[in-house]
Amino acid sequence: MKLNTIKPAAGAKHAKRRVGRGIGSGLGKTAGRGHKGQKSRSGGFHKVGFEGGQMPLQRRLPKRGFTSLTKGDTAEVRLAALESVTAEIIDFAALLAAGVVPASAKAAKVILAGKIGKAVKLSGIKVSKGARAAIEAAGGSVA
Numbered sequence: 001m002k003l004n005t006i007k008p009a010a011g012a013k014h015a016k017r018r019v020g021r022g023i024g025s026g027l028g029k030t031a032g033r034g035h036k037g038q039k040s041r042s043g044g045f046h047k048v049g050f051e052g053g054q055m056p057l058q059r060r061l062p063k064r065g066f067t068s069l070t071k072g073d074t075a076e077v078r079l080a081a082l083e084s085v086t087a088e089i090i091d092f093a094a095l096l097a098a099g100v101v102p103a104s105a106k107a108a109k110v111i112l113a114g115k116i117g118k119a120v121k122l123s124g125i126k127v128s129k130g131a132r133a134a135i136e137a138a139g140g141s142v143a
Contacts, residue, residue: 075105079131080114082122091123116140 020031030040038044049056077100087094092108095101101108110122112130119139127135127142135142 070106072104073106074126075101075108077101077108077110077125078113079110079116079134082110082116082120082135083118085120089121089123090125092125095125110135 017027018025019027020029022028033040038046049058051057077095081100082090085094085098085100087098092101095108096103096105107126109126109128110131111128112134116134116138119141120135121140122135122142124143132142
């Protein structure tokens with residue numbers, strides 16, 4: 001196969017409809033735009049949501065809540081992932097170095113998912129109640 005010989009499948013491509021090419025084409029004169037009005041004119045467009053001057057729907061409806069800007073900043077760390085970290089005291093920098101959390105994360109929280117067999121010392125990391133109990137049961141500590 002050569003790049004210069006590749007062609008689309010038969011029937012996959014078809015010629016674009018040529019409007020405004022005479023009465024016999026069926027799309028002559030107004031070229032499918034109808035008569036008069038904003039959409040029939042060249043350059044006659046309006047922005048998305050425009051309702052002819054009427055107050056648009058998105059402005060008529062009440063606003064509720066907000067989108068948190070810090071929602072994706074905290075990375076979840078499974079209990080089982082802590083075993084792959086070799087540092088004595090596991091902090092956020094150790095998790096980053098081990099590749100357990102993405103580089104875009106600003107904080108980490110350990111959640112109860114999987115099992116932990118070795119004792120680990122956590123420092124400066126958020127921990128869920130269940131994960132704290134599992135870490136302490138395995139002989140570890142959370143500071």
